[in-house]
Amino acid sequence: MRTVTTTVLDSAPLTVRELARAVGAEDQWVLRLVEVEILHVDTPTEPPERWHFRSADLQRALATRRLERDFGANLDTAALILDLQSELRRVRALMAAHGVG
Amino acid sequence: MEFKDYYSALGVARDAGDDDIRKAYRKLARKYHPDVSKEADADAKMREVNEARDVLSDKEKRAAYDQLADHVARGGSPDGGFRQPPPGWDEGFEFRRGPAQGPADHADFSEFFSSIFGNRGGAGQRGGAAPYRERGEDHHAAIEISLEDALHGAERQLSLRAQEIDAQGRPHLVNRTLDVKIPAGVRPGQYIRLAGQGLPGHGGEAAGDLYLEVRIAPHKLYRIEGHDLYLTLPVTPTEAALGAQVTVPTPAGGHVDVTIPKGARGGMKLRIKERGLPGKTPGHLYLLLEIALPPADTDAARAAYEQLAKAAPFNPRLHLGA
Numbered sequence: 001m002r003t004v005t006t007t008v009l010d011s012a013p014l015t016v017r018e019l020a021r022a023v024g025a026e027d028q029w030v031l032r033l034v035e036v037e038i039l040h041v042d043t044p045t046e047p048p049e050r051w052h053f054r055s056a057d058l059q060r061a062l063a064t065r066r067l068e069r070d071f072g073a074n075l076d077t078a079a080l081i082l083d084l085q086s087e088l089r090r091v092r093a094l095m096a097a098h099g100v101g
Numbered sequence: 102m103e104f105k106d107y108y109s110a111l112g113v114a115r116d117a118g119d120d121d122i123r124k125a126y127r128k129l130a131r132k133y134h135p136d137v138s139k140e141a142d143a144d145a146k147m148r149e150v151n152e153a154r155d156v157l158s159d160k161e162k163r164a165a166y167d168q169l170a171d172h173v174a175r176g177g178s179p180d181g182g183f184r185q186p187p188p189g190w191d192e193g194f195e196f197r198r199g200p201a202q203g204p205a206d207h208a209d210f211s212e213f214f215s216s217i218f219g220n221r222g223g224a225g226q227r228g229g230a231a232p233y234r235e236r237g238e239d240h241h242a243a244i245e246i247s248l249e250d251a252l253h254g255a256e257r258q259l260s261l262r263a264q265e266i267d268a269q270g271r272p273h274l275v276n277r278t279l280d281v282k283i284p285a286g287v288r289p290g291q292y293i294r295l296a297g298q299g300l301p302g303h304g305g306e307a308a309g310d311l312y313l314e315v316r317i318a319p320h321k322l323y324r325i326e327g328h329d330l331y332l333t334l335p336v337t338p339t340e341a342a343l344g345a346q347v348t349v350p351t352p353a354g355g356h357v358d359v360t361i362p363k364g365a366r367g368g369m370k371l372r373i374k375e376r377g378l379p380g381k382t383p384g385h386l387y388l389l390l391e392i393a394l395p396p397a398d399t400d401a402a403r404a405a406y407e408q409l410a411k412a413a414p415f416n417p418r419l420h421l422g423a
Contacts, residue, residue, distance in 0.1 A: 006282050006313075009292045022239045022312055055291040058312065062241070070130045072123075085136055093326050098368065099333075099389065 013052035023061045030061070036075045038064055038082060104173055105213045107153035107166065115167075119158065126154040152214050234304030244293070245316040246283055248323060248330075251378065252353055254285030259313075281313070286379040289317045289325060323352055328384025329377045334359075335393040341365040349388060351376050359388065367392040 020027045031048060033039045038060055041051045053061075060082055067073040067081060108115055111125040132138060133147040140146065156162045242261060250257070259279045279298065287293065292312045299309025317325055324331040330352055340347065344363035348356050357373060369390045377384025397403045 006284065006293045006295055008284055008287055009294055009312075012294070021236075021309070022241075024238065058292050059290060059314075071127055088136060096324065097326060097331055097370075097387075097389070 009053075009055045009058060013054050014058065015053075016048050016051055019053045019058065019061060022058060023065045025061075025065065032075055033061060033064060036079050038075065038079045103213065104170075105149075105152070105211060106170075107156050110149050110153035111157065113157075117157075122154065122157050126150065126158070149211075152211060156214070234306050235302060236306045237300040237302040237309035239309040240299040240311045241314070242311065243314045243316055244281070244283075245318050246287075247318055248320045248325070248352065250283055251287050251289075251315070251317055252285065255283045257281050257283055261311075283315075287315045288328060288378050288380070289315055291315045322350070325378070328380060328382065329387060330384060331387045331389060333391050334371075334388040335391045336361055336365065337395060338392055341367075341390065341392050349373075352386065353379075361390070365390055 014022065016027050016030045020030045027048075030039070030053075034041055034044070034048075034051070039053065039057050041053075043050060063082055063085070064075070064078045067078040068075075073081065108117070111117075111122060111129065113121050113125045117125070129150045130147070133140065133143040133150065135143060135147075156166050242259075244257065244259060246255065246257065249255075257280075259281050260276060261279065262274055262276055279295070281293070281295065283293070292314055295311040295313065297308045298311035301308050322332055332349065334347070334349060336345070336347065339345075340361050342364065344365070345361045346358055347361055349359050351357050351373070353376070357376070359371060359373065361371075367390055371388040371390065373386040373388065375383040376386035395402060397406050
C-alpha cells in the first residue's frame, strides 16, 4: 500500500489545461465555459494561461459535461440548469437550517 | 455474477434504435437525478442506467454484448448465473471511449461490466500496432469522511478499482488500496488531487491524476452548511424566558459557555464566531434554540404549570383570532 501525497484544489488551483484534462475535454471547451459564465475567473482580463480554477469550478465543469452528455444540453441551457440547481440547494439548506422540510 | 440485461434496465426492446435508447436514457436520468428523485435507491439505479447506456449507445460494445447475450441464452445456467464471458466472444470488436463521454465513469460500473469490457472499455484503447504516446486520463472518485476527520485531518485507506498496464502492455482492472492523507479543514464539495494516481499513460507518458470529491458523513449533533456548522440547542422555558448561561459542546472538542438572552424563542439563532469549519475564512457555529418542555408527570410539576397559567395568562393563538 502506498501513502499518497494529497493537495486540496483550493490551495493549489488548476490551470485551464488541467481543468480540461480533469473533465476529459479540450482547453477550448473550458474557455467557452468562462464565456457563458458557467465558470468565473478572478482575473478575466488576464490571458487564459493565468486563469485558476478551484473545487467549485471543477464541480460545475463536471456537471456541465454530464448535462451535455446525458441530455444533449448546450452550454447556455447548462448554465441556466446549474444556476437553478444552486438556487434549489441554497433554498433547501436554508429550509433545513430553519427546521423545515 | 448476475448477467445484466441492459435492455430491460433502460426499458427498451432488443431492436431499439439509437434514438429510442437516447430517449429512454434521458427519461430515466431525469427520474433518478439526485436533485429531484425521491427514490431511496436513486444512486444505484442511476449507476445501472448509466452502465446500460454506456454499452447500448456504443455500436461496438452493443454488438459484442448482443453476441454474449445470445451465447448465454443458448447455454447459460437456468438461474441466470454468469461467471465469465466465453473465450473469443469479443473477437473482431474494439471498444473505445467516445469523445463526448467525459470523465471516467467506468470505476462505478458493475463487476459484470468489468468482466466483459473492463480490459477494453477504458481510455484511449487503440487498434493496430502503431505505437503512440498519451498521458493517462484523470480519474474521479468520492471519499466520505467524518466531521472529526475534516476538522482534525486524518489518514484514510481508500479501495479503488483501477486500470493498470500488465507486462504485455495490455490494460486490465485491479483492486488497489491507497493510504490517503486528508488535510485538516477540508469541506464537503472540495476536491483532493492525488497526482499520478489516475489511469496509466501510454508510450512512457505520465499517469493521470485522481480527483477525490470530499463528502462528510451526517453527524449526530452538527449539520454542515458551507463553512458553517449548526447545532440544535434545547433550552427550558425558564431559560428562554428569563435568560441563562448554558454550556454547549464545540465541534473541535471542549465546551463553551453561551448566554441565552431573556425572552428567547424557539428557532432563534445564536452565533459562536469562528467555531465552524477551519480555513482561511473560518466558518461559524450556529445554535438553533429549541424549547424543551419539562414533563408534567408529577403532582408538583402539574401544580407548577397550573400556577404559571394563573400567574402569566397567555394566549399563543391570539393572532389566529381564536
